[in-house]
Amino acid sequence: MALHPFTSSLGLVAASEMGDKTQLLSFALAARFKKPLPILAGIFVATLLNHGLAAGFGTWLAAQVSDRTLRIALGLSFLGFALWTLKPDTFEEGDTSRNDGPRTTNWTAFTTTTALFFVAEMGDKTQFATVGLAARFQDLVWVTAGTTAGMLIADGMAVFVGQQLGDRLPMDWIRRGAALLFAAFGLAVLFA
Secondary structure, X not given: OOOOHHHHHHHHHHHXXXXXXXXXXXXXXXXXXXXXXXXXXXXXXHHHHHHHHHHHHHHHXXXXXXHHHHHHHHHHHHHHHHHHHXXXXXXXXXXXXXXXXXXXXXXXXXXXXXXXXXXXXXXXXXXXXXXXXXXXXXXXXXXXXXXHHHHHHHHHHHHHHOHHHHHXXXXXXXXXXXXXXXXXXXHHHHHO
C-alpha cells in the first residue's frame, strides 16, 4: 500500500506540532489578540510560504542525488526527527493574560501572526520534515498542502481551545506518539 504525500505530510506534521513552539505561540497569540480568524489566516499564509519553500528545496534535492543516497539520508533524518520530537519546545512570552495595551485590529493580528510564524518555522523540525517529505515523494504541491493542513489542525486547536486544553493534554504522551510516527516513517523509508 503506497503512502500518499498529502495524508503522510498532514499526519506527521499535525502529530509533531502538538506541544511544539508554534502551538505555544498560537496559545499566546490567541490570548493576546482574541481574534481567531486573523490568527488562523496568518498561520496559513506563513506556513504556506515557509513550507512551500522547504518543499521546493526538497524536490530539487531529490533530483540531485541518487535514490539510494536519498533513501538513506531521509530514513536517518526521520529517525533524527523522532528523537528531536521527544525534546519539549519552550516559548518564553510575557504575561499574556492581560490585554491592556493598544487596541488591536484584525490586520494587526494577521500581520503579527504571519511574521512570527514564518520566523518561528525557520529551522524548525516541521520545516526540515517538509524538505524530507518533498524529497521522498517528489511532490511539491501535495506535500506543501499536507504540511500546511497539519499545521492548521494542530495550531488551530490551540487558537480555538486555548490554554484550557493545553493544561489537560498529556503532552509527554503526544510527543512520544509523534516520535513513533517519525521513527516508523524513517524505518519505512530505509527498508522499503
